Amino acid sequence: MSISFKTLDELDLTGKRVLLRADLNVPVADGKVTDATRIERLVPTIREIVKKDGKVILLSHFGRPKGQVNPEFSLEQVCSAVAQQTGHPVGFVATDWIDVSAAQAAIDEAPAGSVLVMENTRFHPGEEANDVELARRMASLGDVYVNNAFSAAHRAHASTEALAHLLPAAAGLAMQAELEALESGLGKPKKPVVAIVGGAKVSSKIDLLENLVTKVDGLVIGGGMANTFLFAQGYGVGKSLCEKDLADTARRIMDKADKANCAIILPIDAVVSWHLKANSPTRLYGVDAIDPDGMILDIGPSSIERINAAIDDAHTVVWNGPVGAFEMQPFDAGTVAIAKHVAKRTHDDLLVSVAGGGDTVGALAHAGVKDKLSYVSTAGGAFLEWMEGKPLPGVEALKK
Ligand code: 3PG
Ligand code: MG
Numbered sequence: 001m002s003i004s005f006k007t008l009d010e011l012d013l014t015g016k017r018v019l020l021r022a023d024l025n026v027p028v029a030d031g032k033v034t035d036a037t038r039i040e041r042l043v044p045t046i047r048e049i050v051k052k053d054g055k056v057i058l059l060s061h062f063g064r065p066k067g068q069v070n071p072e073f074s075l076e077q078v079c080s081a082v083a084q085q086t087g088h089p090v091g092f093v094a095t096d097w098i099d100v101s102a103a104q105a106a107i108d109e110a111p112a113g114s115v116l117v118m119e120n121t122r123f124h125p126g127e128e129a130n131d132v133e134l135a136r137r138m139a140s141l142g143d144v145y146v147n148n149a150f151s152a153a154h155r156a157h158a159s160t161e162a163l164a165h166l167l168p169a170a171a172g173l174a175m176q177a178e179l180e181a182l183e184s185g186l187g188k189p190k191k192p193v194v195a196i197v198g199g200a201k202v203s204s205k206i207d208l209l210e211n212l213v214t215k216v217d218g219l220v221i222g223g224g225m226a227n228t229f230l231f232a233q234g235y236g237v238g239k240s241l242c243e244k245d246l247a248d249t250a251r252r253i254m255d256k257a258d259k260a261n262c263a264i265i266l267p268i269d270a271v272v273s274w275h276l277k278a279n280s281p282t283r284l285y286g287v288d289a290i291d292p293d294g295m296i297l298d299i300g301p302s303s304i305e306r307i308n309a310a311i312d313d314a315h316t317v318v319w320n321g322p323v324g325a326f327e328m329q330p331f332d333a334g335t336v337a338i339a340k341h342v343a344k345r346t347h348d349d350l351l352v353s354v355a356g357g358g359d360t361v362g363a364l365a366h367a368g369v370k371d372k373l374s375y376v377s378t379a380g381g382a383f384l385e386w387m388e389g390k391p392l393p394g395v396e397a398l399k400k
Contacts, residue, residue: 005179005398006170008045011144013052015112019142020045020172021159021394023149023378024060024078024117033081037361038151038378045148045172046086046115053112057093057142058082059121059159061152067125069096075120082117091116097124100137107141121159128157135162148172150179151379153394154386164397171398179395181375182386185354186215190315195387196307196338198223198321199359202246206253208320211389213257213264218310220265222299222323222334229254229266235287238272240296265310269300271324271331278328298324299334308341311351317342319355320387322363332366339367346373356383 022042027034042058049056065073076092083090093116095103103118110116118141121127126134135158139145145167147153152160153175163169171179186193193216197205202225212219221229224241231237232250257264267287272294273280284300285291299307311317323338325331345351355364356377364370377383382392 004400005176005395006400007176008048008146008170008173011146011168011170013049013054013144015052016054016143017057017107017141018049018054019057019059019138019145019163019167020049021145021147021149021152021163022058022060023151024058024075024082025062025152026078026081028077031077033078036081036085039078039081039085041174041378042082042148042172043086045146045174046088048173049146050088050113050115055107055110055112056115057107058115058117059138060117060149061122061127061157061159062120063122065120065122067122067128069123073120073122075117079117082115086115088115093118095119097121097126097134097137100141104141121157126158128155130156130162131158132162134158135166138163139166142167145169146172147394147398148174149394150175150377151382153379153392154382154390156393160394161397164394169398175395175398178375178377178379181354182377184352184374185316185318186387189318190352192217192314193316193318194218194220194310194314196220196222196317196319196321196323198225198323198335199357200224200241202228202243202250205321205384206246206249207388207390208384209253210256212387213253213262214260215389216262216318218263218265218314219257220307220310220323222267222303222307223321225321226267226299226323227296229264230287233266236290236292237296238290238292238294240290240294263310265307267296267299267303268306269302270296271298271300271333273297273331276325276328279330282330297328298331304334304337307338311338311341311345314351316352317354318387319353320357320360320383322359326363326366332363335363336367339364339369343367343369343372356380
């Protein structure tokens with residue numbers, strides 16, 4: 001790809017105070033980090049800085065404390081997970097982000113090669129306001145800035161945007177890997193490209209669908225949102241989740257796809273149940289004969305076959321959203337079957353596969369293939385905005 005941003009090797013890190021924007025917004029339950037994937041991906045960049053005797057000063061938000069100091073959202077609680085993942089002692093630097101002089105002193109006193117976690121950047125309202133004054137205070141703590149937080153790059157916040165303009169700035173290794181993987185997914189993909197989009201609602205993914213139909217050769221629509229498309233085509237969907245008021249939108253997207261030569265692939269059969277409950281009785285229906293009292297909760301075997309055939313014809317697959325109610329058995333079957341098929345084609349070197357979004361990562365993990373795709377993004381909102389074709393402020397700010 002044409003790399004238009006600075007990379008880590010282009011920055012002089014030796015002995016420098018490196019402000020490393022990370023996404024430490026990890027799931028925590030009972031004071032313990034329950035999924036450390038985002039931290040794991042930081043490790044190579046941290047090692048590289050430590051190797052050069054730089055001080056790693058981690059900047060991140062955590063949760064949504066709404067600009068107020070709130071111990072419940074303190075980043076102190078993730079320090080031990082960062083230490084565990086990096087195999088390096090980690091210090092915590094408290095600050096209210098109003099007066100950073102004590103933080104400055106703590107950073108100065110820390111020996112070369114230290115790893116420090118700064119308090120939650122969202123404890124100050126200037127973070128979400130992309131306030132330059134706050135960004136200047138942050139900049140006073142470091143010599144260079146490295147952004148490794150693709151998953152926060154859709155936010156134009158002080159630590160992701162304004163700060164990048166105040167110091168020599170580069171993408172960290174994880175950010176670089178992510179941008180390169182995304183480029184191979186939709187930027188300059190090997191064609192044909194098939195996108196798989198699932199999830200509950202069309203309303204949350206209109207921009208994404210509109211963008212995809214102009215870029216991909218096939219668009220598989222699954223999950224609750226497929227019901228809206230089926231309804232828009234005149235099929236009865238019984239008591240299924242369906243945004244009937246979006247039938248026109250669905251028809252507009254299908255028209256646009258048609259003009260752009262993008263094949264829309266909708267379910268042809270469906271697993272129907274009468275209760276939204278695990279292991280409730282099910283029956284298979286063609287989409288032209290859905291029981292008026294039933295709910296579509298997964299795609300059926302003929303749909304799986306058709307989607308897998310489309311994947312066989314593709315060289316690139318981009319995936320966001322499960323195609324059924326995968327959290328409940330047996331409604332995980334469609335998502336699991338497709339995930340395994342994508343993983344196998346990827347393993348056989350026949351497919352480049354890029355997936356992302358919260359539920360998607362969960363679904364791939366459930367199918368046991370989270371590590372078997374070409375790239376799985378841990379980003380939620382940022383991955384969606386990338387799929388929508390929108391510029392991401394945190395990435396734009398790194399451009400040369
Ligand atoms: C995420 O978890 O999606 C990112 O950390 C961004 O968090 P936000 O949605 O609170 O900005
Ligand atoms: Mg989010």
